[in-house]
Amino acid sequence: MIRSEIIVGLDIGTTKVCTIVGEFAAEGRIDVLGVGMAPSTGLRKGIVVDIDSTVRAIKQSVRQAERMGGVHIGSVYLGVTGDHIASLNSRGVVAIAEGEKEITDAHVQRATEAARVVVLPPDRRILHNIPRTFVVDGQEGVRHPVGMAAQRLEVETHVVTGAAMLVENVVRSACQAGLTVEEVVLEPIAAGLAVVTEAEKAIGCLLADIGGGTTDLAIYAGGGLYHTAALPVGGNHVTYDLCVGLRVPPQRGEQIKKEHGAALTDWVLDDEFVEVQRLGDAEPKELPRRLIAEIIEPRMEQLFTLVREEIFRVGMEDSVPAGLILSGGGAQLYGAAEMAQRVLQMPVRVGRPRNVGALADAVNDSIYATAVGLVQYGAGKQAAVYRAAANGHLVSGLLERVSRWLLRLARR
Numbered sequence: 001m002i003r004s005e006i007i008v009g010l011d012i013g014t015t016k017v018c019t020i021v022g023e024f025a026a027e028g029r030i031d032v033l034g035v036g037m038a039p040s041t042g043l044r045k046g047i048v049v050d051i052d053s054t055v056r057a058i059k060q061s062v063r064q065a066e067r068m069g070g071v072h073i074g075s076v077y078l079g080v081t082g083d084h085i086a087s088l089n090s091r092g093v094v095a096i097a098e099g100e101k102e103i104t105d106a107h108v109q110r111a112t113e114a115a116r117v118v119v120l121p122p123d124r125r126i127l128h129n130i131p132r133t134f135v136v137d138g139q140e141g142v143r144h145p146v147g148m149a150a151q152r153l154e155v156e157t158h159v160v161t162g163a164a165m166l167v168e169n170v171v172r173s174a175c176q177a178g179l180t181v182e183e184v185v186l187e188p189i190a191a192g193l194a195v196v197t198e199a200e201k202a203i204g205c206l207l208a209d210i211g212g213g214t215t216d217l218a219i220y221a222g223g224g225l226y227h228t229a230a231l232p233v234g235g236n237h238v239t240y241d242l243c244v245g246l247r248v249p250p251q252r253g254e255q256i257k258k259e260h261g262a263a264l265t266d267w268v269l270d271d272e273f274v275e276v277q278r279l280g281d282a283e284p285k286e287l288p289r290r291l292i293a294e295i296i297e298p299r300m301e302q303l304f305t306l307v308r309e310e311i312f313r314v315g316m317e318d319s320v321p322a323g324l325i326l327s328g329g330g331a332q333l334y335g336a337a338e339m340a341q342r343v344l345q346m347p348v349r350v351g352r353p354r355n356v357g358a359l360a361d362a363v364n365d366s367i368y369a370t371a372v373g374l375v376q377y378g379a380g381k382q383a384a385v386y387r388a389a390a391n392g393h394l395v396s397g398l399l400e401r402v403s404r405w406l407l408r409l410a411r412r
Helices: 051-069 105-115 164-176 187-195 198-203 235-246 250-260 289-313 336-344 366-411
Strands: 007-012 016-024 030-039 075-080 086-095 124-136 139-142 152-163 180-186 205-210 215-221 224-231 273-276 285-288 324-327 348-350
Touching: 007 051, 007 164, 007 187, 007 366, 016 051, 016 366, 030 051, 030 366, 051 164, 075 164, 075 187, 075 366, 086 105, 086 124, 086 224, 105 124, 105 152, 124 164, 124 180, 124 224, 152 164, 152 224, 164 180, 180 187, 180 366, 187 205, 187 215, 187 224, 187 324, 187 366, 198 205, 205 289, 215 289, 224 289, 235 250, 235 289, 250 273, 250 289, 273 289, 285 289, 289 336, 324 336, 324 366, 336 348
Parallel strands: 007 075, 075 180, 205 324, 324 348
Antiparallel strands: 007 016, 016 030, 086 152, 124 139, 124 152, 205 215, 215 224, 273 285
16 A cells, blocks of 8 residues: 555664654644664664665665555655764845835745855765744844744754765665655754653753764754754664673673663672673673673763763753753663763753654654654655645635636626
């Protein structure tokens, strides 16, 4: 069955490829129709290093989602990340002509496009140009300027850029898997749609999406997106530390992290032990769980220290009173939120996808935040298109009625 109204989010990560199929539901929610998950080995820190492996993982994930949802997937909203991502805030200005009585959507679009004109190296590409706030005739803090009388409109936007070829390789992977990419979306923006509330954005908050290769940040202030970044530390670094410290293969290191790992050593009891088959040993040995925590804790402390340094670097240390929202696979580590709270000295919670109707339980986990957010991003885009089409029908209907009225006058 092919359903034209479906929206698909494709999250290609360092450790997994996740596909979620959704559709519009009532009250701004989405209904999840299908979920697919496949292990990923073709990316490192968000960068494609093996395109064939990546394509196979995408196909496997998509097939699972198609079977579960009973749909055919043709196009996707594609998430991207990596430490090549950079961001800046830009301003655009337009004058409102004397004959124009109020600000229209066209003025907002022109101002936003003017903010997009930034000097970039030829190897970089603009991924997003998101309006943050507006200034109307010098009055700052305007959220919705359409309909206001004015002579001058300014907009401040958040511009996200990425290395053009690195982004292109992710897009090519999806295309070689037989998919059309509707839009490339920065992953922390998508995750923020899924797990951050409007109240938190208004007060000021920070999102940290801990993936396998990177930790993606999004800082919100005054209801808008202020800053985005990708830090080069993620869950795979914890796994690698365990592999080296315990002398175990990567698969076993990942298993130990998930089942017995802890971000805080003092959260582990002295009498807890884990059976581990170490490389070079003939028999498995019982190791104290505290040893595992002692290996993990420094890396997690480093990760959240980098988060703190990034907040201070952009001068937002006093602008996020709502605290930190954690998402991604790394948020599941035992004690991760508490470690973050110790390092950052702010409220911390683990975010799970919101505004999901059908099959909400199937995606009620922080690992699905980005993929669900991609579906919600696509739903917002389609809703805007439908509104524009509806307005177009209203205008054309009005013009038709006026034409008939003028025709009747001419006949009298």
